[in-house]
Amino acid sequence: MTTLIFIIIICIGIVLCIIRMGIGPTAADRAIAVDTATTVVVALLVLLGFVFDRYIYLDVALVYSIVSFVGLIAIARYLEKGI
Amino acid sequence: MQNTWEGKNSMNEIIFKILLIIGILFNLFGCIGLVRLPDVYNRLQSATKCVTLGTCSILLSLLFHFGFTEIGIKAIVAIPLLFFGATVAAHALVKGSYLFGVKLGDQSVIDEYKDEAEKSSEDKKKMNKK
Numbered sequence: 001m002t003t004l005i006f007i008i009i010i011c012i013g014i015v016l017c018i019i020r021m022g023i024g025p026t027a028a029d030r031a032i033a034v035d036t037a038t039t040v041v042v043a044l045l046v047l048l049g050f051v052f053d054r055y056i057y058l059d060v061a062l063v064y065s066i067v068s069f070v071g072l073i074a075i076a077r078y079l080e081k082g083i
Numbered sequence: 084m085q086n087t088w089e090g091k092n093s094m095n096e097i098i099f100k101i102l103l104i105i106g107i108l109f110n111l112f113g114c115i116g117l118v119r120l121p122d123v124y125n126r127l128q129s130a131t132k133c134v135t136l137g138t139c140s141i142l143l144s145l146l147f148h149f150g151f152t153e154i155g156i157k158a159i160v161a162i163p164l165l166f167f168g169a170t171v172a173a174h175a176l177v178k179g180s181y182l183f184g185v186k187l188g189d190q191s192v193i194d195e196y197k198d199e200a201e202k203s204s205e206d207k208k209k210m211n212k213k
Contacts, residue, residue: 006107013114020117020126028123028180035176036117036130039169040110043138046158050145055154062161069168072176079179 003051010044031075038068095147102144109137122188123180131173139166 017037024030042061049057113133120126142165145158182204187194 006103009107009111013110016114016118026123026180026185028176028183028185029126031176031180032123032127032130032173033117035169035172036114036134039134039138039165040114042161042165043106043110043141046138046141046145050148055157058154058157058161062157062164065161065165065168069172072172076172076175076179079176079183081182 003047007044007047007051010040010047013040014044028079031072031079035068035072038064095150099144099147102140102147106137106140106144109133109140113137121190123185124177124187127173127177131169135166135169 020033045057045061116129142158146155149155
């Protein structure tokens with residue numbers, strides 16, 4: 001029961017990131033919201049793996065963080081001088 | 084569900100619970116700051132610092148729960164990847180958004196990067212003339 005409350009709190013964080021993704025005035029706001037959402041989703045995957053006893057989710061979280069890093073570097077490069 | 088919250092009350096379990104609660108609260112506060120703060124740079128400050136610390140804390144708590152088994156080692160390998168990845172991406176993003184032309188907020192006091200950005204843009208123009 002307590003772990004369910006933890007998962008719900010993390011999901012509230014993801015919803016807040018999605019709100020900023022919707023109302024962000026500039027493109028940089030939306031990119032920052034995506035960055036934060038990926039990091040929070042890594043935490044959610046680790047918690048889900050702990051609760052449901054499936055530790056393959058840890059590998060998923062590791063690869064997801066690397067892929068999000070590459071994508072954000074591409075977005076930053078585009079904002080700086082264009083592709 | 085095999086792993087429940089109510090476990091043994093050894094020292095490792097207490098550290099595990101404290102680190103897990105710290106991580107979840109920092110994640111939530113970082114996301115609240117992302118919505119409430121006024122400026123791109125302030126938002127990036129809140130989001131990157133709080134959320135990275137929270138997620139690293141959750142990963143470290145798994146090490147205390149499982150010890151040095153397969154799962155604990157995997158969690159501790161994920162910490163430096165996440166730490167350096169998130170912070171380097173945030174730095175590149177804030178530099179890119181400054182050069183893109185995002186203004187600072189109304190309440191900002193000082194802008195130390197202004198001269199350096201102008202200098203770099205002048206260098207770019209010279210390079211283009213050559």
